[in-house]
Amino acid sequence: MFAMTPMGNKQKKVSIGEKLLQLNWSLVLLVTVVASIGFAVLYSAAHGSAEPWMDAQIKRFGLGVFGMLILALIDLRLYMRFAYAFYAVAFILLVYVEFLGEIGMGAQRWINLGFMQLQPSEMMKIALVLSLARYFHGVDWEAVGKPWVLIPPTLLAVAPAGLVMKQPDLGTAGTLMIVGGAMFFAAGVRWWKFAIIIAAGVVGAYFAWNSSLLHDYQKARILTFLDPESDVRGAGYHIIQSKIALGSGGVWGKGFLQGTQSHLDFLPERHTDFIFTMFAEEWGLVGGIVLLTLYSMLVLYGVVIALRCRSQFGKMMAFGLSFNLFTYFFINTAMVMGLIPVVGVPLPLISYGGTAMMTVLAGFGLMMSAYVNRDAKLGRTGREEN
Template structure:
């Protein structure tokens, strides 16, 4: 499934548009469509067996996103490397803009109203961060990565957007940025003892934030609810308790399509977005949930396989980072609804209803397929192709 035909560097330069289209990883596109189709069916069920208001809009967004994904896959990898920092700066400016002029919803200031959709810059930053870190670590080498001062600039690339996102407040996305950035540091060869130091500093910062005004009361309530959701079953613990009830009621094989009771009787909150995995598992059971997780894992494996077969360090880091970004998406969402971690606002990729998350995930796949198409392009540190 992951076999990739070798292609010489000279042939890579002369690929026509038709050859690029034929060279796309169509098996990956089929797998992405299968996962998205699970989302279509689940959103249909979430609306009590109606295509409106969620399924049709989700299908339209997916159709547009597929076109965008293919266009991104056609673009030369050198262009992505050349403009990586510029895209990061653009996403950072949008985060600053949101801080002052963003739309407020559900107690958070996270969105920019574009008229036809609500743009969430923090989702864009997930891609921008991976691009910029891939650009920075490209060509550094193991010896250079071992020098502590070399890690200060990429650490700033991670902490600046994470701090802005945390102020919105969006603790879940801020944590995702930090975790994804840490994974790329690890892929670049940063020694394990440095992670221990950062972890110790992080624990100290969390302790300080807890005993200061940096953490909001609702964020503290989420942590306390995670530790003991039954302490407030009608308040802060309601979401977690109802999610566990729905998961358990599905059993091994599930109640069947359109037969979920917890979701259709409105006990399950946000069933079309954050808690959509719970609704799916109630109808399809443990077996259905495991199959869906296996499909996501297969998507991650595709990304890792693409990274392993890429000649350029930039392409390797980009594919690794995008793969881990996808992993954090579905891991955090599913762990949250199972009560394994505190409840945070992280959607289930390709399945949860939402425009920005869909575009972000599909853009990531587009970049991943660009790495696949240009896997034989070996880049210098400046971004030019080697002779």
């Protein structure tokens, strides 16, 4: 999909001021618009109050935007050189969580930093994209077809997904595998190899279902997805209430602060996993379509940036990050509509949460760095070639 670009003459150094001018400010504006919608929904979720969610989310967003702009100004070569180091740090944190992580809502996923709960699995989404982009940057187009060449990147994706699965966090583990698979496709891996992997995945799912790998509540979510009415007061409660709220919103919605399912506390997790349902109840089908359109525009920005990059690393990184964003909002919205089983994946920039907000904004910062350095010609070690 993304062919290697011949290297040319050394590029002229760009000052910080010039980089600021080159930033894609329309992308920054679009990100701010989506986040602002999230602020309004969190205000409504708290029954017309800025506490406890909206104020904290605004502060996180302000800090995250500052970090996003800093990341956008950093030279793309540095990201390539330290991609594996960042992956190693994220992986070590995942191992740390396995033994010493904070437990919440039946899962062991967080590290308590005092001022916030850090979720390393969210960091790994960025680290995986960087490491795979780094690896495939150094692989010739013809070499991608050789099976042994795909063993290292496969391990890069499977190892963290396995650790995340044990937390347990089926949604994030699946996201890591999906994003990794998309980057394999972008690197030029043939279709028949994906068919083999999918077949192996089906066999693995069969054994996982009949073993202790899947927890009882995860199996219940899948069974409930197939027949929500089988456990109306238990595992099926969440999705049934979500569908009721979505349907009650109609075409135009009930109006801001007027959602009944959410404000009467029938809708669970209305400020996190099911926040799209609350938004759609108040703003209806039209509001939902507008929000999905905004997300689609953000993904399109990333794809366009990928296509404009000369370096394979820049192309792969921008593509991987944009596809990661797509999996975020697709899985969340499909989940609350009952199209897929319920998994713990937040709605990017809108769901309440610190680590998810920071990692999504970091991803946009990396995208913009790829855009600013789109004409950079990187060697296989990350250094500029003559």
